[in-house]
Amino acid sequence: MSSANTIVQLPDQSTAQLPRKHYLNQELGLKSWLLTGDHKRIAMLYLFSITFFFFIGGAFASLIRLQLLTPGSDLLAPDTYNKVFSMHGIVMIFLFLVPSVPATLGNFLIPIMIGAKDLAFPKINLLSWYLFVAGGLFILAAMILGGVDTGWTFTTPLSTHYLNTHVVTAALGIFIAGFASILTGLNFIVTIHRMRAPGMTWFRLPLFVWGHYAASILMVLGTPVLAITLVLVALERTIGIGVFDPTKGGDPLLFQHLFWFYSHPAVYIMILPGMAVISEVISTFSRKRIFGYTAVAFSSVAIAIFGFFVWEHHMFIMGVSNYSALVFSLLTMLVAVPSAIKIFNWSATLYKGSITFETPMLYAFGFLGLFTIGGLTGVFLGSMGMDVHLTETYFIVAHFHFVMVGGMLMAYLAGMHFWWPKITGRMYPEAISKLAAVVTFIGFIFTFFPQFILGYLGMPRRYASYPPEFQVLNVLSTAGASILAVGYLLPMLYMPWSLKYGKIAGNNPWQATGLEWQITSPPLTENFVETPIVDHEAYDYEWLANQTEHEVKTVG
């Protein structure tokens, strides 16, 4: 591509102005927010809520790391420790990671990227936020009333027979929040099918939209199974229906099958929207069309489909059939292929690109390295022999934090910085946010890399104490976590600061090609003054360069 070798001139921002009217000041007052049908405002409601839950989850994480600073249970009693790690997992997975990118950036951007004025069902979108909040309140109630200590996995018969904590309340909260995610997925699928602007064919969609489409399929088809499973746990606990109870002809492993039928696809619900962000960021900051666009698009869908065929890899040591385990082990190896396709294509996109290192790109680089390590260690865990040694140790903890924190959270932050100018109309401060990205990366490595070694050496997960010889690596990990905390607190300070003091961004500060960059920042309530007609492929930088006026339609 000819434009690939020119370093792009970012537009001069000294003359940029905020539009007079936009979605933030169209209507004012609390009611205009709580009853809004605007996908952009609902995205903001979600952003506030999940940030709140991220900090709750983060507080629990700090407690875990402080407890593990010393070998004995010095800070927390073992019972309390069980509650702390359970609530950390429940909050982070169901109330932060699952909605993180789709409910915020996805809600905000999908209609704009396809040239629509809103999602297909604005009221259902608002309903989804209310359900999310209701689910969150139940989970908060479970915590305040005394907590829950099943782990985020609600393992039977522990959860059904042996614990006296607030299992049912927490399960109900997850049940309700699950419907929020089903409705979001449904809305996205219908929107992407039916609301695309004229000329916006499937293969002109930005990869962000493809990633969300695949994640939506998983949300709609997987989450109901989780809902049913949690209802069964609640029924088993309250009236002893016996599906998971061997003395009544049930089987505790049936719970594992049902739970992981959702929860393995759920890890892709969490990562696919992150991959979606990375595609946009990498293309923009290397000024190239994503290499192998169709392969990346289809690999999202392949991940979504194959993701349903591997769940038993979480159950290898639980007494499942050896033959069945063999099949699932093989299928697990296959599911890593589409993820690898993406990594290769992103790397190929970088090749001979005009790369610049703005903050979103730094986070994206973090994603590439950390997700690759996380994914490859997943393949270790998927091979049955290795898994016997590594399962239920800190190796697993390291594996999934590499993919979920190193992968998804990095992608989330990449996306937040990338689209912040579009969402708020103002730039975040570049220097300090680059620092935050680097601090996050360093903190991450120190926190989670030692955990691979700990796990390999045999330190089990989910215990409040450990043999003294593991202390050095645990101290490293806790020290890393405090660096990581600084990395996350920094954006919490400078992002709000930038709302008032940030430079005014202008329509297209990154010279990116998506439709969202061709409208005002912040966008109008109806997004477009007139329905756009799409006549070019996604990531067409030549088209962008040929636009005589980048600052199109600053109608206020």
Next chain:
Amino acid sequence: MSHPESQHGSMDLEHQEHHVVGPKVYLLIFFTLLVCTGLTTWVAFIDLGVLNPVIALAIACFKAGLVVLFFMHIHYSSKLLKLTVASGLFMFLVLITMTLSDYISRAWGLW
């Protein structure tokens, strides 16, 4: 506030021509369901060995099919909606068969 429902593309989502189903059909389905429930109860008292759960499940599937096709209007809906329902069914089959791969071979022991 904007009314995105009225924009291009979306309007036919909420105002798709609704096939009007008369009360007769609903009543017919309702009574079929009742009869099936009776049948399930009756069969449960006859000892047919392994066939008991098989018959109970077959009747239940038939009933679920009626509900989806008529009460949920899928019988009268577009191909896309039929495909959507079918994808749900397909996932359900995946859940059942892949889980059975464990239950069927669990007693085979080691290879």
